[in-house]
Amino acid sequence: MKAAVLFEAKTPLAIEEVEVSKPGPREVLIRTAAVGVCRSDLHFVDGAFPHPVPTVPGHEAAGVVEAVGSDVAHLRPGDHVITFFTAFCGACEMCVTGRPSLCIDPSTRRPAEAEPRLRLASGTALAPFLNLSAFAEMMLVHENACVAISKEMPLDRAALLGCAVITGAGAIFNDSRVRPGESVAVIGAGGIGLSAINAAKIAGAGQILALDPVPEKRALALRMGATHAIDPTVESVAKQVIALTDGGVHYAIEAVGRPATAELCWQILRRGGTATILGMIAPGQAVSLPGPTFLTGKKIQGSLLGSTRFPIDMPRLVQLYLDGKLDLDTMVAERIRLPEINQALDTLRQGTSVRSVIEFT
Incomplete structure (x- = not known):
């Protein structure tokens, strides 16, 4: 698949061929439909916040489930989903007290001895970016890093819910x-x-x-x-x-x-x-x-992600949009393709526009 790879902070992203692993236990393979270009991505790309490289940035996305691994309980192929970058375990103190956005339980990550979720065609492993790495045609994520939504919801608008709107x-x-x-x-x-x-x-x-x-x-x-x-x-x-x-x-x-x-x-x-x-x-x-x-x-x-309770709040926000109360259309400044990612980041640096949305379909 194609993905935008950050090899070094303060350098342009490169469109590369990337290999994605098969879904493991409690993992979901998602075909990305749309991803917003968020200022948070820019903080990492420009080096204000350090992050291991090489990596595939991007964290505000929506798509369609392609396949699921073993033990996945609430998702199935064909589901339309919104992703979010704070994958939650559902069992730690933060989760059981209603604060899943603060969960940092390592059980939602792949074990260190497992093969990486993403790697370059050369075999080099790509560091996971905020549990998602969404500037790519496919995402392989923990099942608790996404939530199923109504198929009536346009996915290019749904993507915005994954960060900007829930925050x-x-x-x-x-x-x-x-x-x-x-x-x-x-x-x-x-x-x-x-x-x-x-x-x-x-x-x-x-x-x-x-x-x-x-x-x-x-x-x-x-x-x-x-x-x-x-x-x-x-x-x-x-x-x-x-x-x-x-x-x-x-x-x-x-x-x-x-x-x-x-x-x-x-x-x-x-x-x-x-x-x-x-x-x-x-x-x-x-x-x-x-x-x-x-x-x-x-x-x-x-606050992180607006203290959102993802499985509860995100479908409600979808319904607010479908009911004509939540305005997502005004927020989309432009729709682009993946090769235009660096231009979209430059637009963010200028600070004059709201959201560029990358569409894959």
Whole structure:
């Protein structure tokens, strides 16, 4: 099969012929239909987050099950599935307490002595990328790294659910539990931020403020449900938000991954408000908060994939799309083929577009 291989950080991906192993116990072979090009991929490609190489990046995908290994309980060939990169074991403390996105049990990985899931035609093993390696025509994953969905769902839109949407929407529905009439600010109107904005609208938030320096993204945010769109680079932006919301927002969502935007989340909260940090703040960077402000009852929390309960939440999000409530169509900036992956990564670096979606069929 064809796959986009990263041989070294800060170098272009190469389209290579890659061999995929047969499904082992509890593994599923998926023919990839579509995969989103996510900023998280760019962090690894550009070396901000280290990762073993060579590897096949990509982690926001949907496809059709081709074959299953032994002991697979809930999937069968022909199922349409969405993948997610935090494969969960279902038995550890995190899983049984309803936090499968935090599972790191090694039982979902192939044993060290087993042959690799992917390797180059030369025989060189490819390091697994976030349990998925989705920039490829096929994915071989643990059964708990994907969930079956309705076949009515378009797979190019379904792919977005695998990272951007479950992260942004989960921050609203799971981490914040926004109630009707409450106020929400979202910093960053990329795929994750737009998903949070749309989810806040679905949840009935009274005020939804989108903060992004790019005018085109602010316009998209208004289409997705924001009531206000603000340029965060203007002077005294925190005071502007506090004035608009009569004391600050109930919930602030950070979807950029920078210390300054995480600190801005804290600044624009009202007393007792909650800030949720979704962005990938690079190693070596730190967030600084004034000590006395903790006396205001504010809270700050991190989140991975919006604390999503994958088998429950993802089919529900699919239904929200099919019912016309969840807007995924606006998020797709372009549809491309695998050989155009490096151009899509360059577009991400420019920071002006939302999502490029690679289609394989």
